[in-house]
Amino acid sequence: MVHDMGGNRRKAAEDTHVFAFLSEKKRDGLVKHIGFSFHDTADVLDGILTEHPEVDFVQIQLNYLDWENDTIQSRKCYETAKRHRKPVIVMEPVKGGTLADIPQKAENLFRTCRPDLSGASWAIRFAASHENVMLVLSGMSDLEQVKDNLSYMENFTPFTKEEYTLVQKAADIINGSIAIPCTGFAYCINNCPKNIAVPKYFSLYNADMRKLEAKAWTAQTMLYSHFSEQFGKASSCIECGQCEKMCPQHIPIREWLKKVAERFEEAL
Numbered sequence: 001m002v003h004d005m006g007g008n009r010r011k012a013a014e015d016t017h018v019f020a021f022l023s024e025k026k027r028d029g030l031v032k033h034i035g036f037s038f039h040d041t042a043d044v045l046d047g048i049l050t051e052h053p054e055v056d057f058v059q060i061q062l063n064y065l066d067w068e069n070d071t072i073q074s075r076k077c078y079e080t081a082k083r084h085r086k087p088v089i090v091m092e093p094v095k096g097g098t099l100a101d102i103p104q105k106a107e108n109l110f111r112t113c114r115p116d117l118s119g120a121s122w123a124i125r126f127a128a129s130h131e132n133v134m135l136v137l138s139g140m141s142d143l144e145q146v147k148d149n150l151s152y153m154e155n156f157t158p159f160t161k162e163e164y165t166l167v168q169k170a171a172d173i174i175n176g177s178i179a180i181p182c183t184g185f186a187y188c189i190n191n192c193p194k195n196i197a198v199p200k201y202f203s204l205y206n207a208d209m210r211k212l213e214a215k216a217w218t219a220q221t222m223l224y225s226h227f228s229e230q231f232g233k234a235s236s237c238i239e240c241g242q243c244e245k246m247c248p249q250h251i252p253i254r255e256w257l258k259k260v261a262e263r264f265e266e267a268l
Contacts (some may be wrong), residue, residue, distance in 0.1 A: 093124050
């Protein structure tokens with residue numbers, strides 16, 4: 001598996017003929033399957049899979065909170081892999097523990113339907129219920145989490161229509177507690193002299209703040225790294241204030257960009 005084919009790493013892989021090398025090893029019987037992990041947008045994924053039909057699988061971030069997220073694009077990336085008939089390995093199904101420790105209102109929603117299931121089980125079962133998913137990677141910290149996973153995955157039952165509806169309601173509840181109330185209209189970037197991708201960075205920051213704050217590196221950090229290769233970094237802000245004049249939500253963008261830079265750039 002090639003690690004992280006997003007951003008400039010795609011060019012590095014192409015320049016060093018990584019897929020040709022792996023295909024040769026596969027023909028020689030030294031590897032059985034070749035694939036890559038991915039943190040970028042669906043159009044980038046589509047380009048890679050179009051150019052490299054020899055790939056056997058793709059590993060993507062997929063969970064019910066990021067399913068409709070315009071920046072992380074779980075659903076779009078999943079559907080792209082499915083369209084190319086590439087099985088999916090899921091990473092971040094519980095979003096670094098975020099979906100194991102959810103707001104009480106969301107937890108009550110789940111317990112009303114299935115009082116016997118943990119919060120984490122809803123996240124993992126959501127990922128596993130998609131037909132093109134071949135494997136769900138679950139980070140387990142202790143024996144109790146291992147036992148919990150086995151309890152509902154050993155004899156796995158896919159989601160019902162009602163359960164899909166419930167996790168979307170839970171996602172709405174969790175999203176309602178976001179740090180930055182950015183609606184993603186992107187008026188702020190029109191006159192930005194540093195071409196800073198403000199809505200993308202705010203979306204990543206909001207997602208990251210739902211994680212365990214003690215974690216220095218997250219999948220959002222990787223995405224920030226990729227986006228900052230194309231756009232100005234949050235720390236590049238010269239505080240001209242053009243963005244705030246255009247923001248319909250009247251967000252103090254300049255102050256939030258400092259927090260975004262502190263969160264992501266120190267972890268790189």
